[in-house]
Amino acid sequence: MSSDAEIALSSNSWAFAEAKKLADRYAKEAPAKGYVLFETGYGPSGLPHLGTFGEVARTTWVMHAFQKLSDIPTKLVAFSDDMDGLRKVPDNVPNKELLAENLDKPLTAVPDPFGTHNSFGEHNNSRLIAFLDQFGFDYEFKSSTEAYKSGEFDDTLKLVLEKYDQVINVILPTLGEERQATYSPFLPVCPRTGKVLQVPIITRDVDAATVTYNDPETGEEITVPVTGGHCKLQWKVDWAMRWHALEVDYEMAGKDLIDSVTLSSKIVRILGKKPPEGFNYELFLDQDGKKISKSKGNGISIEEWLTYASPESLALYMYQNPKKAKRLYFDVIPKAVDEYYTFLDKFPEQEAKQQFGNPVWHLHNGNPPAANMPISFGMLLNLAAVVNPDDKSVLWGFISRYADGATPENNPALDQLAGYAVAYYNDFVKPHKKYRQPTDQEKAAMEQLVGMLKEADQTTDAGDLQSMVFQVGKDHEFENLRDWFKALYETLLGQSQGPRMGSFISLYGVKESTALIERVLAGEDLAAG
Template structure:
């Protein structure tokens, strides 16, 4: 083992902890298929969301970490369960009547309400692949419909039929009395209607590889093969079947699927294979603390995040604390942006073990950029708020004075950040701003602050300005200096939280800050400006 691998093995990064499971799994010999297979799953009953992206991203990071620990080749399959029946119409699609008429049909047989593809399943598959490609993931897309119909799953489907009683005895104890009486792991595709039927199986023929059921409308006994796409498995059994047929070595899942992972693991053992390694991540929540859903379309979309921040900031948010439930709403974006650049700035000076624990090592495949950002996203947002910036050029007028040699041409990463800041300011900061006038104690302190600012020498560092602002608050009797800074934020910026004032004043300008404070002290309502 290389020295890099030995260092990585001692890393507390969750991705390396997961990768070590696979290294241990194949410590004695490589898998007979010649590679380690990672899988992610997607149910295209609704449009893909950030949770879907997060699973592929996290799996990719484990895969990359494993590549440092082992020479065994790897593959990643992004699997779409597009043969599943459409059970309800999503809230966030047009032409819902098209879908209502196709309920219970396989997703690849449901018309596309967007009118861009042959089916709703194909439309959602295309959306999934588009945003995975946008982020540069290396993966192979697989369609459940194609795998079933091509015969790729046939041998394992026959095995499920052969082990029918053992499989069903794992599932039945988890079901209620009514469901237990009618449950079958095989869901026939009705030859008459094309629907995925949830009906009792009245007869099984292992040699012929067929099952028989009674048509729920006509009552006729119907016999269909379990192979060739004539039947679909219930999803917990389907999951185990897929692990067996594809020989999956690693697949993670949300915390809500812990019981399903346990059941599917039992079933794949019945079929004769070892279940994959993996872990259960916590769910993303919307603004109200509810689980984000493909069918509801709550939470943030990929497109929305990328309107206001970089792909790297999104990747960082996905990387951090995967076992902690996190809100996925617009107000998490600014912090994610600034944390990303903080990690980038730290990386070059870290030892190897620290670098392997640094999220940007994983986000950038071990080769993060070495770009320093002279201004935080938070300060840009506050500057935009003060100068009412509806155009990036307004912010650049201040930036070029603050950072020597900084121009949109010389600093393309900063230029993108400025554009994101303007967009975020216009849509979220500006509508929420609420100014107030200072009380007597605050006004007295702000007068002293003006006096202090006027005495500063040109070019005074932001840290010195910060100390001066701090001292003014102490001298004016603010026992809790947080209240002093909050007063500045609420009266000058129209918000309860804000930037480090020394850095902000350096960027905005001392003279400009004096003018702004004097406007407030004169009783001017900045909210009406």
């Protein structure tokens, strides 16, 4: 192992800790297939959401970390379980009656309610592929329907049939008594209706590779091959079958699937192969603390996040603390944006160990760009709170004065950030602004601050301006200086939290800030505009 790899392993990066599992797995020799296979799964019964993106992104970061530790080639497969039967109608799609008429059919046999593709499964697959491509993931897309129907899974399906009793003996203890009586790992696709049936298997023929069941509507005895897409496996067995057939080396899953991972691992061992290495991440929650669901469409979508912030900020939110349940809603965006630039700014000055532990190393595959962000997203939002911009050009009138030489042309990242700030401010900050008038104590303090600002000018350093604000709070004997700053936020910005006031005054302008405070002292209602 190279010295760089040893340094990387000593970092606090969870991605390198995961990659080491694979490095140890193949420490003696590379896999016979010639590469290490990473897999991420998607159930296209609903539209892709940010949790889907998070799993692919996190798997990619582990793969990149492994590439730092080993010379063995790698491959990432994004697998869509699109042969699964549609069990319920999602809440967030049009033409629900169309889906209701096709329940239990494979997702690739259910008509597309959006009318853009041949099936609901294909529509959702295309959405998945589009956002994976948008983020530049290097992957191979694989469809369950195509793999079953092409015969790619045939050998392993025959093996499942051969090991039938051992397989169901793993599953049955986890089921209720009634379900035990009818359970089969094989789900025949009904030749008459096209539905994926959950029916008891009455006989099975290992040599012919067939199973027999009674049609639940006609009572007729039907025999079908387990190969060629005539049967679909129950998903826990399906997962193990896929690991075996594709020789998957690594796959992570949500914390809610820990028991399923355990069962599938037992089954793949029965089939004769080693289960993949893995990682169980915590789930994302919506604004009410509930699990995000593809079918419900709660939480925030990929498109919505990218309306208000950069792809890098989204990636950072996914990278951090994967073992911690986190709310995935609009209010987490500003912090994620500013933390990204903080990490980016620190990177060049860090030693190698710290760089390998810095999220931006992983976000940018070891080559993060130079940081050039003179103003934080939070500060732009606070600027927007006093200028009420309709577009980013209004902000640029202040930015260009604050950040010497900055223009939209030579700082496109800052220009983009300004656009995000305007969109976020108008949709999430402005509707909730609530101004109040200052108390007598606060008025006296603000009058002193006005006097001090009038003796300053636009060239006064932000640190000196901060000292002025701090000194005024001390002079007027606020019991807690945080109450003084909170008073400025609530009277000037209409919000209970806000910026470092010295930096804000420098950005907005000493003259402009003075005038803003004087408007409040005059009793003007800033909420009126």
